[in-house]
Amino acid sequence: MVQLFKFLLKSTKTPARAHFRCNFLDTLRLTVRGGHGGNGLPKYGGVGGQGGCVYFVAKEGLTLRKVAQNLREKRVQATNGEDSSKVSIYGKRGMDQRIEVPLGVQVYDEQQQKLLADLNEPDSSCIVAGGGTGGCVGNNFIGRPGESRTVQLDLKLIADVGLVGFPNAGKSTLLKAISNAKPKIAAYPFTTIRPQVGTVEYADLRSITIADLPGLIEGAHANFGMGHKFLKHIERTRLLLFMVDIFGFQLSPRHAHRDCLSNIYALNKELELYDPELLEKPCVLLINKMDKEGAQELLLNLKPCLTDLNSSLSACPDELRPNRVIRFKHILPISAKNSGRINQVKQKLRGTLDELAEEQLITDSKLLKEQLKQRVGVIGPKVT
Numbered sequence: 293m294v295q296l297f298k299f300l301l302k303s304t305k306t307p308a309r310a311h312f313r314c315n316f317l318d319t320l321r322l323t324v325r326g327g328h329g330g331n332g333l334p335k336y337g338g339v340g341g342q343g344g345c346v347y348f349v350a351k352e353g354l355t356l357r358k359v360a361q362n363l364r365e366k367r368v369q370a371t372n373g374e375d376s377s378k379v380s381i382y383g384k385r386g387m388d389q390r391i392e393v394p395l396g397v398q399v400y401d402e403q404q405q406k407l408l409a410d411l412n413e414p415d416s417s418c419i420v421a422g423g424g425t426g427g428c429v430g431n432n433f434i435g436r437p438g439e440s441r442t443v444q445l446d447l448k449l450i451a452d453v454g455l456v457g458f459p460n461a462g463k464s465t466l467l468k469a470i471s472n473a474k475p476k477i478a479a480y481p482f483t484t485i486r487p488q489v490g491t492v493e494y495a496d497l498r499s500i501t502i503a504d505l506p507g508l509i510e511g512a513h514a515n516f517g518m519g520h521k522f523l524k525h526i527e528r529t530r531l532l533l534f535m536v537d538i539f540g541f542q543l544s545p546r547h548a549h550r551d552c553l554s555n556i557y558a559l560n561k562e563l564e565l566y567d568p569e570l571l572e573k574p575c576v577l578l579i580n581k582m583d584k585e586g587a588q589e590l591l592l593n594l595k596p597c598l599t600d601l602n603s604s605l606s607a608c609p610d611e612l613r614p615n616r617v618i619r620f621k622h623i624l625p626i627s628a629k630n631s632g633r634i635n636q637v638k639q640k641l642r643g644t645l646d647e648l649a650e651e652q653l654i655t656d657s658k659l660l661k662e663q664l665k666q667r668v669g670v671i672g673p674k675v676t
């Protein structure tokens with residue numbers, strides 16, 4: 293009986309709505325310190341060992357949560373250099389501290405508000421706290437302290453496609469239908485409370501990654517809802533996939549109902565307010581829930597506006613009107629729930645990404661040719 297009561301009391305202690313707590317960690321603060329330089333030995337001209345340094349290495353498949361679990365104290369210190377001695381005139385160098393961090397991490401110096409490194413290549417590394425120099429003639433044989441700073445690790449997901457849309461548009465349903473991801477789907481807004489990444493596979497064994505970036509609502513730029521907490525992840529995507537509900541969206545009874553066209557402008561505006569450069573990326577628009585009754589009629593009315601979003605801008609409410617309207621490469625009406633036209637979405641995404649890669653290749657080769665020409669101009673025979 294006592295055991296039963298103990299169990300019941302224990303179970304009531306579990307915080308309510310545990311599934312709402314976001315396990316996704318995308319920032320982490322660490323204090324790092326390089327090792328102190330060892331002291332020299334003036335009598336014999338001995339030099340102290342240099343302090344070890346702290347450095348980060350980017351690794352695929354790691355999460356910031358894992359890093360945080362491994363470094364519970366959030367403090368990393370490299371070991372000190374050894375003092376010079378009669379038996380070892382040159383003191384041993386201190387041991388370096390190697391910290392593996394997830395790929396896509398940006399490292400900021402908290403005090404100086406300065407970007408120290410952008411680790412977006414596998415195995416790329418950066419020294420975040422150098423070791424102090426060992427004692428020698430130059431410093432009166434007194435070892436110097438190592439660098440010390442507080443760094444902020446800011447993780448930005450790297451995905452080919454960024455999926456953006458207001459809550460309940462059907463983003464998770466699409467992600468589930470198109471990729472290997474298993475997101476939670478429900479008929480209420482904010483079901484997805486952290487970014488989800490899925491991989492889409494193609495018959496030629498190539499694959500692309502799609503990140504569902506939730507929490508975007510009208511006014512997110514003014515920090516409404518989750519604000520732009522997750523929108524930062526979009527910066528590293530190559531293609532933006534917008535999704536809207538053909539029937540529009542209403543956040544709550546207190547908010548106005550926005551029709552599909554207003555939602556397209558509202559998404560455009562939110563992204564523009566966050567970073568206008570995002571609108572330079574190739575964009576694809578999906579109009580979802582086409583299986584529902586009345587959807588075809590709505591689409592028919594919407595079609596003239598979709599073909600020229602600029603000319604319909606005058607009908608857009610002032611607060612939603614963007615300065616620059618997105619030019620969508622493709623606009624596809626779909627039904628994510630019934631997998632209607634999902635294959636077409638897959639092909640369009642792949643086609644657009646392939647085109648983008650080709651353009652990049654051409655620009656790169658042009659740049660390379662230009663650099664070669666310049667180099668030949670400097671070291672090659674002079675052309676008269």
Ligand SMILES: Nc1nc2c(ncn2[C@@H]2O[C@H](COP(=O)(O)OP(=O)(O)OP(=O)(O)O)[C@@H](O)[C@H]2O)c(=O)[nH]1
Binds near residue numbers: 460464478
């Ligand atoms: N009829 C119909 N319903 C759909 C379709 N796609 C999604 N839904 C429904 O719309 C609701 C919301 O879908 P989600 O996939 O959770 O939407 P979401 O955009 O991920 O929503 P958040 O998690 O709030 O960001 C669910 O009840 C889905 O079953 C569709 O093509 N047709």
